[in-house]
Amino acid sequence: MTSNQAAWLLFVFLTSSSIINIPAPLISYAGNIAWLSLPIAATFGLALLLLLLKLARQYAGKNLIEYSQATIGFTATMVLGLAFLYYQVHMASTIVLDVAMFMRSSMMRNTPSYWFIFLLLTVAAITVRAGIDKFAGMFPVIMVSVVGFTSLIVLMSINNYDVGNLLPLMPDGVKPLLHGVYFTMGVPYIELTLFGMLLPFIGNPDGKLGRKMTLSLICNMLVLMLVTIVSLLVFGPIAGDRKYSMFEVARTVEVADVFQRIEALMGYAVIAAAFMKTTIVLFSAHQTLIHLLVRKEDKMLIYPLAALMAIVSYSSLRDGEAHWIQLITSVHPLWGLTSAAAPLLLVGLIAWLRGKKKPPSADQQGG
């Protein structure tokens, strides 16, 4: 894929399902200052992205597992790689479950959740088998429609905005803001570590790759800030109690008795966004697995991985929705921090120490 496609893919990955799922929980934790959590968490995401890009330059053509083997050794890579894979299976399961929960609670109440889970993962698995060059070209087109419909809803609900809903900013001190930062670090900024498995697929990275990917991350942050602020403008602090606040915003749209009940657009956005993100996660998980097995290319493990994700997703609500939400809000960020971000930071630190010892040319060859 090209540098432009990689930058788009990063935007798709970070923005797709977050645009729907982030605002409500974020507002419930951080209140009216929720929007400020995003730039703080995005700064951490930017640091991870720059580290990934630096490692990709240092170990050209290799992915996170391969340069982990070159820096911390095979055994440590196997342990950290399995933890990374465990996290990715959880991520994909969560994304499809979000769709199932959304559809069951809003648009298709009588349809059992397994239909959404199995069908979404089937399509994602078929797409992954088609190859990254195919979906890297296709996803920007779908993402334009998702962002377009969301923007349309943002514009059409202008009549419902109340700027007074944004105040007071921090009535309970700084802790809610920090809670918002903890949550948004987990979704979506730590998750961008998965791009360590995708960067080697950029055939001929140009000198502006870093700038383009940074721009993608900044655009993502602005879009997420926009939907969070819009949710607050329409509903105020109770936006946090609305499970899918942008869907609820879409329901309030009523322009000249013609444009109303346009929440179906958000339904489309949820499904399309989840499909894209699931595909990227499944692709990354598959790459992780085959590189742990020291294979370059093998499509044989895609379907079993997708099937495992599907059954894990289906079984997630066994202990009830409240338990599940608690797991996502308190465990998911820590899980990502320890299974994805910490190994990347460790590999980056050791690569940096080795780079200091060796001359740069030897580094390139040794990588």
Added chain:
Amino acid sequence: MPIAIAAVWLIVMIMLDLWDGLREGPRPTRVKAVYVILLTMILYQAVITFGRLHWPGFYELAYAIFGPIGGAIVRALGGKG
């Protein structure tokens, strides 16, 4: 119904992978071993999901590892943990 869908998925998946295996040539033993491990994990998760066994599953392990610290962080930040 979910059992039927899962069963159809597994059968179709194995048939397609067998077809690919015949077309592309044999895989190393470690890939076949991981394939079997994944199928076993799917069946294990399915069995505990449909209530046949009351053993810990995918998320019980994650919750045991990260739950206490994650909950403590959220409580420290003023959340309900």
